[in-house]
Amino acid sequence: MGEQSRERDLVLAPNEHAMILDNTKGHVVVYVGPTKTSLSDTDRPVVFDERTGVFKRCELAEAIQRYPSADEGSYMVLKNPAVASDDDEHPRTGNNNTPKLSFGRTINIAGPVTFPLWPGQSARVIAGHRLRSNQYVVVRIYNDEAAKKNWTQGVMKKQAPALPTGGDEPPKDALPEGAISEKTPEEKVEHLTMGQLLVIKGTDVSFYIPPTGVEVVPEQGDRFVREAVTLERLEFCILLDESGNKRFVKGPAVVFPEPTEMFVERGKERKFRAIELNPNMGLHIKVIADYQEGDKQYKAGEELFITGKEQTIYFPRPEHMVVKYDDNEIHYAVAIPAGEARYVLDKDKGKVELVKGPSMFLADPRTQVIVRRVLDAKSVGLWFPGNAEALSHNQLLAALAKEKETEGGGLRKSGMVATRSFASANLSMDESVLEAFAGDALERRSAFTPPRSITLDNKYDGAVAINVWTGYAIQVVSKSGERKVVVGPKTVLLEYDETLEVLTLSSGTPKNYAKPISTAYLLTTNNKVSDIIEAETADLVRVSIKLSHRVNFEGDPDKWFNVENYVKLLTDHLRSLVRSTVKQRGIEEFNSNSIAIIRDTILGVPEEGKKRPGRLFEENGMRVYDVEVLDVTIGDERIAELLMTAQHNAVKEALNVVSAERTLKTNIRLEEVKRQTAEEATTTALKDLDLKKKRVLAELELQLSNISIEAKTISAKLEEEKKRQGTMDEITKAKLDRDKMTVDQEYAHLETKQKLEIARIQAEVTAVCDKAKAFGPDVVAALEAFANKDLVGKLAESMAPLPLLAGQSMHEVISQVLQGTILGEAMKGWEKKQSDKK
Numbered sequence: 001m002g003e004q005s006r007e008r009d010l011v012l013a014p015n016e017h018a019m020i021l022d023n024t025k026g027h028v029v030v031y032v033g034p035t036k037t038s039l040s041d042t043d044r045p046v047v048f049d050e051r052t053g054v055f056k057r058c059e060l061a062e063a064i065q066r067y068p069s070a071d072e073g074s075y076m077v078l079k080n081p082a083v084a085s086d087d088d089e090h091p092r093t094g095n096n097n098t099p100k101l102s103f104g105r106t107i108n109i110a111g112p113v114t115f116p117l118w119p120g121q122s123a124r125v126i127a128g129h130r131l132r133s134n135q136y137v138v139v140r141i142y143n144d145e146a147a148k149k150n151w152t153q154g155v156m157k158k159q160a161p162a163l164p165t166g167g168d169e170p171p172k173d174a175l176p177e178g179a180i181s182e183k184t185p186e187e188k189v190e191h192l193t194m195g196q197l198l199v200i201k202g203t204d205v206s207f208y209i210p211p212t213g214v215e216v217v218p219e220q221g222d223r224f225v226r227e228a229v230t231l232e233r234l235e236f237c238i239l240l241d242e243s244g245n246k247r248f249v250k251g252p253a254v255v256f257p258e259p260t261e262m263f264v265e266r267g268k269e270r271k272f273r274a275i276e277l278n279p280n281m282g283l284h285i286k287v288i289a290d291y292q293e294g295d296k297q298y299k300a301g302e303e304l305f306i307t308g309k310e311q312t313i314y315f316p317r318p319e320h321m322v323v324k325y326d327d328n329e330i331h332y333a334v335a336i337p338a339g340e341a342r343y344v345l346d347k348d349k350g351k352v353e354l355v356k357g358p359s360m361f362l363a364d365p366r367t368q369v370i371v372r373r374v375l376d377a378k379s380v381g382l383w384f385p386g387n388a389e390a391l392s393h394n395q396l397l398a399a400l401a402k403e404k405e406t407e408g409g410g411l412r413k414s415g416m417v418a419t420r421s422f423a424s425a426n427l428s429m430d431e432s433v434l435e436a437f438a439g440d441a442l443e444r445r446s447a448f449t450p451p452r453s454i455t456l457d458n459k460y461d462g463a464v465a466i467n468v469w470t471g472y473a474i475q476v477v478s479k480s481g482e483r484k485v486v487v488g489p490k491t492v493l494l495e496y497d498e499t500l501e502v503l504t505l506s507s508g509t510p511k512n513y514a515k516p517i518s519t520a521y522l523l524t525t526n527n528k529v530s531d532i533i534e535a536e537t538a539d540l541v542r543v544s545i546k547l548s549h550r551v552n553f554e555g556d557p558d559k560w561f562n563v564e565n566y567v568k569l570l571t572d573h574l575r576s577l578v579r580s581t582v583k584q585r586g587i588e589e590f591n592s593n594s595i596a597i598i599r600d601t602i603l604g605v606p607e608e609g610k611k612r613p614g615r616l617f618e619e620n621g622m623r624v625y626d627v628e629v630l631d632v633t634i635g636d637e638r639i640a641e642l643l644m645t646a647q648h649n650a651v652k653e654a655l656n657v658v659s660a661e662r663t664l665k666t667n668i669r670l671e672e673v674k675r676q677t678a679e680e681a682t683t684t685a686l687k688d689l690d691l692k693k694k695r696v697l698a699e700l701e702l703q704l705s706n707i708s709i710e711a712k713t714i715s716a717k718l719e720e721e722k723k724r725q726g727t728m729d730e731i732t733k734a735k736l737d738r739d740k741m742t743v744d745q746e747y748a749h750l751e752t753k754q755k756l757e758i759a760r761i762q763a764e765v766t767a768v769c770d771k772a773k774a775f776g777p778d779v780v781a782a783l784e785a786f787a788n789k790d791l792v793g794k795l796a797e798s799m800a801p802l803p804l805l806a807g808q809s810m811h812e813v814i815s816q817v818l819q820g821t822i823l824g825e826a827m828k829g830w831e832k833k834q835s836d837k838k
Contacts (some may be wrong), residue, residue: 008039010060017091017116018063021046021055028055028119030096037095050079050122068123070111075155075209077124079106090115106142107212110155126224128209129216131202133159134228134254138217139210141196147213151189154211159204197259202228229255229263234274236315238264246318250274274315277308280333284323284365291319303366305331323365333362334370334461341463341493345369352496354463373464373496374398382520383466383500393460464494471525473553475501475561485557487524501561509546510534511571522560527551530630531571535582537590542635543582545598549574550626554616563620570622574615577601587634595629602627707768714761 010018012033020029023042031037039045045063046055070076082089083102098119117123129137141147197217200208210216216224229237231251239247239261246264249255251271257263263270275283285304292298298319306314316322322329336342336357344353347367355361363370374397375383384390468474468488475485479497486492500520507517510532529549536542549570553560563569581601582590590597602624603612614625 009036010039010045010064011036012064015067015069015114016064017067018060018065019046019048019055019119020044020063021057028098030091030098030116030119032091032093032096032116035094048117048119048122053120055119067114067116068125069114070109070125072112073128073207074111074125075128076109076111076113077106077126077215078109078121079123080118080121081105081107082118091118106215107146108150108154108210108214110153110209126216128155128207129200129225130207131159131200131205131225133202134230135202135225136228136256137200137208137224137226138219138259139198139200139214140217141192141194141198141213142215143213144192144194144196145213147192147211148189150211150213151192152211154214155207155209156200156205157207159202159206199256199259201256203254203256229271231255231271234276234313235271236274237271238316240264248316248318250315274313275330277306277312277314277330279308280360280362282307282331282362282364283314283329284325284331286321286323287319288321289319291317305364305366307362325365331362331365333360336361336462339491339493340465342461343371343373343463343496345371354493354495356493370461372397372461374401375464379499382502382518383464385519385521390460463496466492466494466500468492468521471523473522473524473557473560474520475522477501483558485560487557503561503566504564506565506567506571511567513565513568516565522553524553524560527553529567529570531575533575533578535579537582537585537587539586541587543587543590543594544631544633544635545578545582545594545629546631546633547574547578547598548628548630549602549624550628552623552625553621554623555621557621559619559621561620563622566617566620566622569617569619570624573617574602574624591632591634594632598629599627707765711761711765718758 010020010031012018012031012035014034016033018031020031020039021027021044022029023044028046039060044057045060047058047063047065048054049056068076080101080103082099096118101118101120103120111125131137208216218224219226229249231237231249231253233251235251237249237255239249239255239257240263241247241258242260247261266272277283283306285306287298287300287302287304290298290300298304300319303323304320334342336355336359338358341354341356342361344355344361344363345351345368346353347369352371361370375394376398377391377395380387380391380394466474466486468486468490470489473485473487474492475483476492476494476498477483477500478495483501502518502520503522504516504518506513507515509530511529527550529551531547531549533545533547534542535545551570578598578601581597585597599612603614603626606612614623616623
């Protein structure tokens with residue numbers, strides 16, 4: 001019981017109130033704190049749902065609510081205020097019965113204020129509207145009588161004047177003409193009407209709280225303060241009035257809309273950059289209202305094309321409408337590189353001109369359209385063989401030509417597709433023309449910033465370009481009948497009415513016209529035409545000849561395309577010549593020399609020291625300069641077998657001869673090897689003897705050198721002794737004087753002895769020299785004989801087993817080996833001595 005009793009007690013603190021419904025009477029009572037009361041069983045706590053206007057039952061804790069409170073600088077919007085006296089304006093502390101309310105009425109109460117609400121009332125607290133100089137609010141008069149009565153109750157603080165930057169300082173109390181303030185004269189307030197919209201500008205008012213009868217129109221959700229548009233130089237904005245008129249405002253300026261105006265937005269942007277133009281850019285303008293600029297008068301309906309040459313910066317104006325093509329506004333010049341061109345259609349004259357590069361071509365959209373030529377599938381296959389991309393592109397253009405019409409002429413796009421030279425079509429640029437707003441900024445990067453670049457992709461946008469390869473030729477034909485032959489390598493830009501001559505050539509092997517090949521390119525050098533010729537010999541044997549003709553086109557190029565099917569002309573004529581030649585020869589003769597016969601027939605017989613003349617076709621300047629005979633087949637199998645057997649026999653006999661010749665060469669080579677072996681052995685022995693001879697001579701030279709040195713030594717000693725004796729003579733002079741006779745005798749004796757000694761030495765030297773001379777040819781021969789004798793003995797020792805193997809004596813074997821050599825002579829001398837001994 002105690003717990004239930006506490007749940008039925010309503011305790012309210014200060015600034016709290018609760019609504020209680022009496023289920024027996026249906027009255028809703030407001031309890032305002034601070035208070036405490038016990039609820040009966042018939043009392044139910046409720047809350048008021050502002051959205052549905054219904055009292056909803058709830059738990060007691062949920063029914064307790066705080067007072068709505070508007071702080072200083074805020075205001076409260078109260079709905080359904082009380083209509084009783086001031087005593088019943090708001091509930092008081094304790095329980096309060098609900099007074100009569102003014103349902104559907106709304107009043108604004110400026111803060112600071114707080115109070116409880118009567119049942120059925122709702123309050124919304126809104127912060128006061130603080131405005132900067134580039135902000136504003138839009139207010140609506142929802143009760144003109146209340147607005148007039150309470151106008152002075154609103155809060156409208158004037159904006160503080162900006163510091164002067166030059167010129168006269170504005171008066172402190174000055175407001176723009178038409179602005180509404182708390183000092184507005186009564187006659188202006190009297191003009192307020194229900195539903196009227198007013199603009200409160202931040203340049204005039206810095207803080208605003210509306211009075212009763214005036215409400216602030218939110219821009220979105222709970223956002224009341226709106227942003228004006230601040231324009232810099234080269235910027236503009238567009239305001240659209242409810243009347244349909246547009247107002248263009250250029251910067252620098254702060255732009256506030258009129259109550260009936262709204263900003264024109266594009267991509268959530270309300271301000272735009274002026275369009276910057278250069279000589280390669282232009283705008284297509286439609287004049288929609290008469291106006292005068294300078295001395296020139298412009299009429300509605302005229303079209304202008306403004307380029308950077310006339311106006312570098314363009315600001316839109318109400319009398320102008322920019323003509324767009326596929327959402328593109330600016331026309332760009334088309335870059336036409338050297339060797340390329342564009343088709344340009346004059347919409348007034350219907351003439352298509354070819355504009356060649358290099359140039360930057362800016363088409364005037366009023367009279368000119370850049371067109372792309374659409375080629376049918378057959379022409380693409382002939383002009384660009386194997387190019388699937390070109391075929392797909394032209395098929396796409398053909399599909400577009402069926403769906404759209406030419407702009408500005410009403411002509412069906414048959415054979416041409418109009419293109420516009422916008423940035424997206426030809427130039428890949430990194431910036432858009434109409435940029436979104438961005439403030440001034442200075443940005444520096446640490447990495448290298450590459451220069452701005454564009455990408456040219458004119459592969460399929462320009463005139464039809466034919467690349468004639470080396471060794472090929474084409475014939476260009478115009479609708480006026482003019483013809484010209486172009487020989488590659490060269491690039492040809494076709495006029496809009498020009499096409500290529502088509503050649504229809506025989507195909508297959510042998511060549512026939514069942515499945516002809518069409519081509520626009522003539523191979524003029526190293527052309528190859530293969531064919532099979534069926535012929536019959538003089539002895540009625542059929543043969544099949546497979547040929548490959550090598551063809552060049554010579555002389556005047558204008559004759560090259562005179563024959564549509566040069567392959568048929570070539571093969572038919574050469575078939576006739578070859579068949580005639582084969583018919584004049586028998587099968588055996590033709591089979592043995594078929595290649596020479598065919599080449600002589602087609603290319604002619606070569607003169608001595610010269611090449612074959614070839615075969616020239618005067619009709620189109622075609623010359624067959626060579627022919628390859630790939631195969632010759634005999635139609636009769638039995639004759640072919642007989643010829644094959646005869647050939648096999650001839651080949652077999654030739655192989656036997658070759659084999660015998662090979663055996664002979666082998667035997668000759670073996671004998672040569674044997675002789676070379678013997679010669680090499682003899683050479684080795686001679687070399688050994690020569691080395692021994694050189695060694696003996698070297699030893700002899702060494703001995704002679706030693707003798708000469710010894711003689712010089714003795715002579716030097718004698719000279720030294722002579723000097724010593726002279727010295728002794730001087731020393732012993734005194735002694736010689738005392739005993740002159742004795743000394744003279746001894747001196748004479750010594751002198752005689754010395755002479756004898758010298759004579760002896762000279763005799764020995766002479767004898768040695770004579771001995772050296774004695775080593776002449778005989779002595780050398782004797783030494784060689786001695787060496788040969790020693791060699792023969794060693795040979796006999798090493799070759800002892802050979803006689804046993806060959807069935808000969810050792811003496812015979814050595815004699816045969818050394819026959820004709822010095823050793824052989826030594827061998828004979830040794831044999832003779834042995835026989836003498838016997």
